[in-house]
Amino acid sequence: GENVEQHPSTLSVQEGDSAVIKCTYSDSASNYFPWYKQELGKRPQLIIDIRSNVGEKKDQRIAVTLNKTAKHFSLHITETQPEDSAVYFCAASLGGRRALTFGSGTRLQVQP
């Protein structure tokens, strides 16, 4: 089955700096790569996703890049704010209604 690895496990940045989280996946057939944000004690919520026919996608301060050849994808957050502090999970799936395989998570701390 699919295996998703995520790095780093913790990331601390100063407010206004950029943050980058990286994930690799094992199944070359995977074609859907979402990122979820989970605040303490809350449910995971989708913040951005990308499909395998796209190399990059942006939504305001958040962007995701995908390298299908290398089987890795990354989340970029620019101009970080304290409210960006949370745990971020990457995931991968074969698309459609297939279940997501999640990475182990990155705890992002934005220092004011």
Add this chain to the structure above:
Amino acid sequence: EAGVAQSPRYKIIEKRQSVAFWCNPISGHATLYWYQQILGQGPKLLIQFQNNGVVDDSQLPKDRFSAERLKGVDSTLKIQPAKLEDSAVYLCASSPPPRLSNTGELFFGEGSRLTVL
């Protein structure tokens, strides 16, 4: 639109006891998932339903875990007997049918936190 509903939110039991969690997905969502999230880890799929049929239960510890979705709407996840390592948050999620969304976005409930003593 109402979100995914789960209950109970918290449960504390002793090892070898049993526990059941309930989930009601978003109306119209045919696909329902149960994930286990151990503290400090990512969610791990336990079982996926499409309507009332099982799509994937390959990671469900079937000697102690069971799940059902008899009428294709709400679902119950049961653990019997519980072990210490079952302490986790059990997340239910659902996804809309392809005619409503072409992504694989999952909508999660708030989760049921289980502590096994």
